[in-house]
Amino acid sequence: MVTLSEENYLKAIYHLGKQGRVAVSTNAIAEKIDSKASSVTDMIKKLAEKNLANYIKYQGVTLTESGRLAAALVIRKHRLWEVFLVEKLNFSWDEVHDVAEQLEHIKSLKLVNELDALLGFPTHDPHGDPIPDKDGNYAPIKSVNILEVKPGNEGVLAQVKDSSDVFLRYLNKNNLALGDTIKVIDFEPFDNSLTIETASQKMIISSEVAKNLYISL
Amino acid sequence: MVTLSEENYLKAIYHLGKQGRVAVSTNAIAEKIDSKASSVTDMIKKLAEKNLANYIKYQGVTLTESGRLAAALVIRKHRLWEVFLVEKLNFSWDEVHDVAEQLEHIKSLKLVNELDALLGFPTHDPHGDPIPDKDGNYAPIKSVNILEVKPGNEGVLAQVKDSSDVFLRYLNKNNLALGDTIKVIDFEPFDNSLTIETASQKMIISSEVAKNLYISL
DNA sequence: TTTAGTTTTTAGTCTTATCTAAAAATATTT
DNA sequence: AAATATTTTTAGATAAGACTAAAAACTAAA
Ligand SMILES: [Mn+2]
Ligand SMILES: [Mn+2]
Ligand SMILES: [Mn+2]
Ligand SMILES: [Mn+2]
Numbered sequence: 001m002v003t004l005s006e007e008n009y010l011k012a013i014y015h016l017g018k019q020g021r022v023a024v025s026t027n028a029i030a031e032k033i034d035s036k037a038s039s040v041t042d043m044i045k046k047l048a049e050k051n052l053a054n055y056i057k058y059q060g061v062t063l064t065e066s067g068r069l070a071a072a073l074v075i076r077k078h079r080l081w082e083v084f085l086v087e088k089l090n091f092s093w094d095e096v097h098d099v100a101e102q103l104e105h106i107k108s109l110k111l112v113n114e115l116d117a118l119l120g121f122p123t124h125d126p127h128g129d130p131i132p133d134k135d136g137n138y139a140p141i142k143s144v145n146i147l148e149v150k151p152g153n154e155g156v157l158a159q160v161k162d163s164s165d166v167f168l169r170y171l172n173k174n175n176l177a178l179g180d181t182i183k184v185i186d187f188e189p190f191d192n193s194l195t196i197e198t199a200s201q202k203m204i205i206s207s208e209v210a211k212n213l214y215i216s217l
Numbered sequence: 218m219v220t221l222s223e224e225n226y227l228k229a230i231y232h233l234g235k236q237g238r239v240a241v242s243t244n245a246i247a248e249k250i251d252s253k254a255s256s257v258t259d260m261i262k263k264l265a266e267k268n269l270a271n272y273i274k275y276q277g278v279t280l281t282e283s284g285r286l287a288a289a290l291v292i293r294k295h296r297l298w299e300v301f302l303v304e305k306l307n308f309s310w311d312e313v314h315d316v317a318e319q320l321e322h323i324k325s326l327k328l329v330n331e332l333d334a335l336l337g338f339p340t341h342d343p344h345g346d347p348i349p350d351k352d353g354n355y356a357p358i359k360s361v362n363i364l365e366v367k368p369g370n371e372g373v374l375a376q377v378k379d380s381s382d383v384f385l386r387y388l389n390k391n392n393l394a395l396g397d398t399i400k401v402i403d404f405e406p407f408d409n410s411l412t413i414e415t416a417s418q419k420m421i422i423s424s425e426v427a428k429n430l431y432i433s434l
Numbered sequence: 435t436t437t438a439g440t441t442t443t444t445a446g447t448c449t450t451a452t453c454t455a456a457a458a459a460t461a462t463t464t
Numbered sequence: 465a466a467a468t469a470t471t472t473t474t475a476g477a478t479a480a481g482a483c484t485a486a487a488a489a490c491t492a493a494a
Contacts, residue, residue, distance in 0.1 A: 003450080003451090005450080005451065005452095025471080025472085026471075026472055026473085027471065027472080035451095035452075035453090036452080036453060036454085037471075037472060037473085038452090038453075038454080038455095038472085038473070038474080038475095039451070039452055039453070040472095041472065041473055041474085042450095042451080042452085042473095043451080046450095057459090057472080057473075058458095058459060058471080058472060085328070088335055089328065089331035089332065089335060090331055091327070091331070095327070098325075099323070099325045099328055102323045102324065102325075103323060106316070106319045106320060106323075107319065108315075108316045108319075110306075110308070110312070111302070111306065111316055114306035114307055114308070115306065118305055118306060220480080220481090222480080222482095242441080242442085243441075243442055243443085244441065244442080252481095252482070252483090253482075253483060253484085254441075254442065255442085255443070255444080255445095255482085255483070255484080255485095256481070256482055256483070257442095258442065258443055258444085259443095259480095259481075259482085260481080260482095263480095263481095274442080274443075274489085275441080275442060275488095275489060275490065
């Protein structure tokens with residue numbers, strides 16, 4: 001049995017350390033889940049005890065095979081629920097994350113897999129993030145950060161790395177949505193801002209915004 | 218904020234005490250939620266502190282108006298989720314209760330109300346239990362226990378009072394389902410068993426079973 | 435109306451998941 | 465290679481929710 005809190009730690013380690021394959025620092029985890037380093041140390045020990053994590057004092061933590069699978073299944077549930085909320089319950093993409101944070105902890109294999117079927121086995125969630133299958137696998141991501149696109153080139157907005165409501169509402173306000181074609185017009189070295197052009201407008205986005213936009217070419 | 222544990226106590230008091238209007242004993246609650254009387258006393262105090270319950274030492278507990286509403290909303294969620302699982306995710310009526318026990322604690326008003334709409338505003342769950350509306354109200358129940366039906370009379374199976382998988386699987390095995398027309402043939406005073414007849418068969422049911430079957434005439 | 439039995443409450447302990455403050459280990463600078 | 469700074473771990477505390485055992489309050493029987 002994996003507790004709700006343990007699941008959240010597994011997710012954090014998975015996300016911070018390339019699916020838990022690269023050692024993650026205590027502080028990084030604490031920052032991610034908004035807790036303290038001492039709490040993280042305690043929990044990591046517990047995860048190691050349960051064979052979900054590999055832990056060597058002072059050297060960070062990675063996930064074991066079963067830890068990685070457990071994390072992927074939580075993420076699978078999170079993303080499937082997000083799709084459900086948008087596709088079936090009229091939520092917009094900026095409203096789903098917090099509810100999915102709760103729903104991802106519901107325990108029932110049948111529930112997840114039937115939900116998957118109901119939704120037509122989606123491969124991506126409303127933010128463009130890939131949905132792991134039953135074995136925790138998903139197709140490699142081919143989208144690239146917009147800051148790496150050379151001025152003059154264009155692509156389709158495929159993924160946003162920040163799922164917070166503030167960020168997504170910024171995009172709503174500025175008429176930017178997944179699937180939009182975006183052309184990079186200019187890069188400004190002074191503040192790393194970007195001038196982009198969509199079907200409806202030309203605009204400048206800050207580097208904080210640009211960091212979170214991923215395009216497929 | 219009402220915690221998951223508090224919600225479970227509210228539900229228990231609501232069910233045991235005519236929607237929390239009749240005083241419920243510490244022991245009865247302990248029995249219902251499979252805990253100990255001392256734990257119940259502690260929690261009752263907390264509920265009273267939060268103005269969800271009325272508590273006088275040694276005299277049991279009732280719910281306040283806001284306690285009653287909170288309880289009804291948890292029950293509303295529980296039953297809506299049960300309908301969802303059966304109608305949309307191919308669960309059978311004996312598989313839904315345990316998952317609904319988890320889902321009933323998800324916090325999102327929009328989620329509940331959109332779910333309600335998706336399901337077409339159902340009035341009853343898969344076990345025939347009424348679904349409270351947003352204000353916690355539901356139509357009065359008109360079904361009657363089968364033990365009160367005089368031999369020779371018949372009615373439609375409208376509600377089962379036990380939602381456990383063991384009981385529901387017993388009904389499955391014996392081809393009894395909500396909506397079936399049941400005729401009472403005979404009552405046996407020796408053990409309070411009942412002979413009943415459905416479209417497909419004639420059978421004897423024990424009083425333990427009969428106690429849980431409610432019919433509308 | 436005492437006495438005996440039952441129910442409820444209190445007192446004290448435990449577990450899980452947190453936290454703060456201090457100690458220990460590792461990293462980075464001079 | 466010291467000295468300093470940063471990170472991580474340990475030690476000790478706290479809050480929620482549960483438990484056992486014992487005390488207190490009610491209820492029923494004699
Ligand atoms: Mn999310
Ligand atoms: Mn997402
Ligand atoms: Mn149920
Ligand atoms: Mn039910």
